[in-house]
Amino acid sequence: MASLNVKDLPRPAPKALAGAIEALAARFGNRLVTSQAVREQHAHTTTWLRRQPPDAVVMAQETKDIQDVVRICAKHRVPVIAFGTGTSLEGQVNAPAGGVCIDLRDMNRVLSVHAEDLDCVIEPGVTRKALNEYLRDQGLFFPIDPGADASIGGMASTRASGTNAVRYGTIRDNVLALKVVRGDGEIISTGTRARKSSAGYDLTHLFIGAEGTLGIISEITLKLRGIPETMAAAACSFATVEDACKATILAIQTGIPVARIELLNAAQVHACNLYSKLTLPETPLLLLEFHGTEAEVAAQSQSFAEIANDCDARGFEWTTRPEDRTRLWQARHDAYWAARALRPGTEALTSDVCVPISRLAECVVETERDLEAIGMASPIVGHVGDGNFHVLLFCDVNDADEIRRVEGFLDRLVRRALAMDGTCTGEHGIGQGKQKYLETELGPEAVAAMRALKAALDPQNIFNPGKIVPVD
Amino acid sequence: MASLNVKDLPRPAPKALAGAIEALAARFGNRLVTSQAVREQHAHTTTWLRRQPPDAVVMAQETKDIQDVVRICAKHRVPVIAFGTGTSLEGQVNAPAGGVCIDLRDMNRVLSVHAEDLDCVIEPGVTRKALNEYLRDQGLFFPIDPGADASIGGMASTRASGTNAVRYGTIRDNVLALKVVRGDGEIISTGTRARKSSAGYDLTHLFIGAEGTLGIISEITLKLRGIPETMAAAACSFATVEDACKATILAIQTGIPVARIELLNAAQVHACNLYSKLTLPETPLLLLEFHGTEAEVAAQSQSFAEIANDCDARGFEWTTRPEDRTRLWQARHDAYWAARALRPGTEALTSDVCVPISRLAECVVETERDLEAIGMASPIVGHVGDGNFHVLLFCDVNDADEIRRVEGFLDRLVRRALAMDGTCTGEHGIGQGKQKYLETELGPEAVAAMRALKAALDPQNIFNPGKIVPVD
Numbered sequence: 047m048a049s050l051n052v053k054d055l056p057r058p059a060p061k062a063l064a065g066a067i068e069a070l071a072a073r074f075g076n077r078l079v080t081s082q083a084v085r086e087q088h089a090h091t092t093t094w095l096r097r098q099p100p101d102a103v104v105m106a107q108e109t110k111d112i113q114d115v116v117r118i119c120a121k122h123r124v125p126v127i128a129f130g131t132g133t134s135l136e137g138q139v140n141a142p143a144g145g146v147c148i149d150l151r152d153m154n155r156v157l158s159v160h161a162e163d164l165d166c167v168i169e170p171g172v173t174r175k176a177l178n179e180y181l182r183d184q185g186l187f188f189p190i191d192p193g194a195d196a197s198i199g200g201m202a203s204t205r206a207s208g209t210n211a212v213r214y215g216t217i218r219d220n221v222l223a224l225k226v227v228r229g230d231g232e233i234i235s236t237g238t239r240a241r242k243s244s245a246g247y248d249l250t251h252l253f254i255g256a257e258g259t260l261g262i263i264s265e266i267t268l269k270l271r272g273i274p275e276t277m278a279a280a281a282c283s284f285a286t287v288e289d290a291c292k293a294t295i296l297a298i299q300t301g302i303p304v305a306r307i308e309l310l311n312a313a314q315v316h317a318c319n320l321y322s323k324l325t326l327p328e329t330p331l332l333l334l335e336f337h338g339t340e341a342e343v344a345a346q347s348q349s350f351a352e353i354a355n356d357c358d359a360r361g362f363e364w365t366t367r368p369e370d371r372t373r374l375w376q377a378r379h380d381a382y383w384a385a386r387a388l389r390p391g392t393e394a395l396t397s398d399v400c401v402p403i404s405r406l407a408e409c410v411v412e413t414e415r416d417l418e419a420i421g422m423a424s425p426i427v428g429h430v431g432d433g434n435f436h437v438l439l440f441c442d443v444n445d446a447d448e449i450r451r452v453e454g455f456l457d458r459l460v461r462r463a464l465a466m467d468g469t470c471t472g473e474h475g476i477g478q479g480k481q482k483y484l485e486t487e488l489g490p491e492a493v494a495a496m497r498a499l500k501a502a503l504d505p506q507n508i509f510n511p512g513k514i515v516p517v518d
Numbered sequence: 519m520a521s522l523n524v525k526d527l528p529r530p531a532p533k534a535l536a537g538a539i540e541a542l543a544a545r546f547g548n549r550l551v552t553s554q555a556v557r558e559q560h561a562h563t564t565t566w567l568r569r570q571p572p573d574a575v576v577m578a579q580e581t582k583d584i585q586d587v588v589r590i591c592a593k594h595r596v597p598v599i600a601f602g603t604g605t606s607l608e609g610q611v612n613a614p615a616g617g618v619c620i621d622l623r624d625m626n627r628v629l630s631v632h633a634e635d636l637d638c639v640i641e642p643g644v645t646r647k648a649l650n651e652y653l654r655d656q657g658l659f660f661p662i663d664p665g666a667d668a669s670i671g672g673m674a675s676t677r678a679s680g681t682n683a684v685r686y687g688t689i690r691d692n693v694l695a696l697k698v699v700r701g702d703g704e705i706i707s708t709g710t711r712a713r714k715s716s717a718g719y720d721l722t723h724l725f726i727g728a729e730g731t732l733g734i735i736s737e738i739t740l741k742l743r744g745i746p747e748t749m750a751a752a753a754c755s756f757a758t759v760e761d762a763c764k765a766t767i768l769a770i771q772t773g774i775p776v777a778r779i780e781l782l783n784a785a786q787v788h789a790c791n792l793y794s795k796l797t798l799p800e801t802p803l804l805l806l807e808f809h810g811t812e813a814e815v816a817a818q819s820q821s822f823a824e825i826a827n828d829c830d831a832r833g834f835e836w837t838t839r840p841e842d843r844t845r846l847w848q849a850r851h852d853a854y855w856a857a858r859a860l861r862p863g864t865e866a867l868t869s870d871v872c873v874p875i876s877r878l879a880e881c882v883v884e885t886e887r888d889l890e891a892i893g894m895a896s897p898i899v900g901h902v903g904d905g906n907f908h909v910l911l912f913c914d915v916n917d918a919d920e921i922r923r924v925e926g927f928l929d930r931l932v933r934r935a936l937a938m939d940g941t942c943t944g945e946h947g948i949g950q951g952k953q954k955y956l957e958t959e960l961g962p963e964a965v966a967a968m969r970a971l972k973a974a975l976d977p978q979n980i981f982n983p984g985k986i987v988p989v990d
Contacts, residue, residue, distance in 0.1 A: 163876050165874070239874045239940070240874065242679055242906065244943045244946060245960070246986050249964060251724070272773045298636065299744055301746070400714055402632065433713055468712045472714050483717075487717055488718070492718070495700070496719045502971055503971075
């Protein structure tokens with residue numbers, strides 16, 4: 047029952063905690079919040095994991111605030127947990143050892159945009175939608191779209207990706223440099239605005255995906271793209287998941303630069319039909335987006351149509367009209383809420399795995415069979431160009447039997463992906479929920495290396511303790 | 519004089535070294551080589567740095583060999599230096615503290631190719647040309663091309679890139695996973711064949727660019743691409759470096775997916791004309807390559823021709839015929855030898871920096887002026903789509919005054935790039951030659967973090983000591 051019942055860890059001595067909170071109150075006044083409701087909110091995650099609220103929340107407004115919180119907490123050896131929008135899925139913002147949450151939502155300034163260099167420098171609380179709003183007039187955009195309007199600091203910390211990754215890469219491929227507040231409150235600068243560098247160890251990529259366990263990101267330099275001249279959407283139904291995956295593999299192999307290619311299984315299409323009042327055939331569906339000049343987009347969709355046809359697609363609908371694009375993609379954007387509406391009142395949790403694309407069909411089909419066997423017709427959506435997919439599960443957390451069935455399923459899902467040379471998480475991260483699989487996936491040597499890195503950069507173990515590789 | 523006169527570091531105790539070599543001789547027989555000539559060869563770098571040969575060389579044939587060398591050396595606290603093809607440029611294979619070189623050239627097997635997944639698993643001694651030869655029949659290629667036929671283990675270790683990076687990324691973007699032999703001879707596995715993962719700290723990218731200072735890479739999983747249907751080459755002369763850079767910026771901003779876009783300055787074109795018997799106008803030249811379908815390539819080159827015209831280009835020549843492509847690119851491929859032929863008999867060294875593309879013209883023009891001021895009309899070639907360029911310098915190392923002038927120039931080159939928010943090396947690495955700039959570029963906090971990482975993963979300091987961040 048490890049997934050659901052997260053462990054509490056040893057808390058700071060009451061006197062140490064009181065000392066830290068007193069110092070924080072003196073420094074931050076009413077920007078230090080200790081009310082039950084606010085603490086609970088900051089332990090909220092879109093998961094079934096039990097909430098473990100921090101002892102206090104500081105609303106940070108600038109880098110100096112992060113530095114001071116870290117210095118005060120380090121002095122008293124109290125944990126520090128960074129918080130963006132709380133949309134993480136594996137318990138990344140829980141506080142199993144208590145401590146102080148730094149809420150970064152007000153650090154939401156775009157510090158500079160360099161249009162000629164296609165980059166910008168931002169604070170970590172900027173959300174992806176706010177950034178794209180800001181950039182639109184300059185004809186630029188930031189392509190990473192994990193669905194939720196997450197903060198970019200949070201996306202960097204969980205190594206997020208999403209629907210556009212097949213063309214534009216994950217956040218890992220789109221961060222040029224970071225500033226990170228380390229344990230003594232000083233700032234590590236990991237890079238410059240140069241597009242590439244061979245100068246020393248790759249600190250940028252070490253902090254990306256570290257879930258705030260090695261320091262707090264205070265500034266991010268991002269790569270940007272020019273907004274494509276034309277965007278077209280397409281939808282295509284298939285008789286089987288295998289056919290849909292085969293079409294995906296052929297598209298990737300042929301080198302069609304699809305911007306998005308998303309699989310919805312029959313259960314998800316059913317949920318979307320109900321929720322969004324659509325009449326899509328309730329069979330596996332691929333939703334696609336093409337970006338480029340008008341001619342490029344036409345050529346791409348023509349090439350894909352031929353592939354789809356060879357893979358026995360049932361119709362291929364495509365459009366460049368914005369309103370039709372929106373209509374087609376609405377189902378995908380609402381997929382999570384549509385799925386949740388299938389069984390209101392229960393906890394919903396989503397888990398993700400990622401496998402080499404040649405194994406994807408097999409992995410999805412076996413997963414569907416497994417769902418059938420436990421009596422759950424759960425929706426599956428996949429960023430299939432990357433071999434990454436999500437299962438949304440429902441669980442009545444008062445029903446011990448259902449909990450057991452869901453946990454058994456999650457365990458088999460991960461082991462199935464690992465057996466196919468895949469990973470236990472393509473984009474949600476390890477957090478608390480997937481710690482037990484890290485060693486299964488990479489072996490004890492990799493986990494030992496991760497522990498050594500954690501000890502090297504956070505010797506006091508104050509940064510988000512109990513995540514990724516807990517230190518005893 | 520730090521660049522030229524590399525420091526010797528404390529060597530292992532003679533008894534320890536003798537013990538290690540005795541154990542290695544017993545294990546490896548005539549695959550352990552201690553002759554002066556072979557040791558000298560393994561300290562050879564294409565640079566002016568003084569050679570610091572290892573005490574012995576082991577010709578490794580399989581992973582077990584690397585493990586055994588590391589175990590024996592660790593037991594006796596003797597340094598271990600990995601060697602691929604010896605084409606590194608900043609003294610990465612020198613042995614300033616002596617020790618044992620592991621020559622990986624015979625670990626050159628392609629272990630598996632997964633065409634559907636566009637990936638392969640190889641040993642570190644496979645060279646990029648050998649790999650592409652191997653893949654060609656399957657319609658696949660590995661796009662990273664640093665010029666030299668380097669080993670892919672070496673390319674991973676120096677975080678190499680080259681002419682194709684503007685479209686396909688650097689080696690960093692094209693490695694999915696590594697196996698790395700750690701200090702006790704056990705193997706760290708950093709990832710799976712999944713296209714993306716959020717599972718724990720990014721060990722893969724920590725070892726990429728670590729120059730063998732954190733462990734020895736024994737296996738590499740690479741991303742591959744389908745060979746494009748059509749490739750076209752183009753050449754375009756400009757009156758000024760500014761015009762050439764302006765055209766480059768516009769091409770990148772417009773989103774033309776150029777596969778290569780290389781700048782040759784007038785001095786380099788002059789060298790190429792002499793060496794390759796060409797009659798190119800001796801003004802700044804852009805060489806381009808376009809990849810895609812026939813229609814895509816035609817559209818890309820048409821778009822670029824319009825941009826070039828707006829930037830006062832003097833003629834735009836393009837072709838899809840293989841023999842014409844070869845002719846156009848021959849000049850670029852021979853650039854290094856053409857440049858060296860300008861002043862035979864002297865040492866030649868090449869240094870690289872990388873700046874945001876908006877500062878590139880300014881940086882190249884100031885560098886050209888600096889070269890004039892020290893009386894050297896040195897060739898410059900640039901991967902200008904990335905803002906990265908190289909200067910080739912000649913130096914009579916018996917002329918103290920010339921050494922001083924060259925060292926002064928190199929210092930100003932790096933400081934100029936850093937002042938423009940660039941990096942002291944885009945793709946050659948830190949090695950020994952650029953250590954003094956790491957702190958100037960990133961600050962003492964980043965260097966302290968790097969030292970902490972080195973101590974965490976190589977507590978005995980046996981892996982390539984004296985490189986990147988020397989430990990006292």
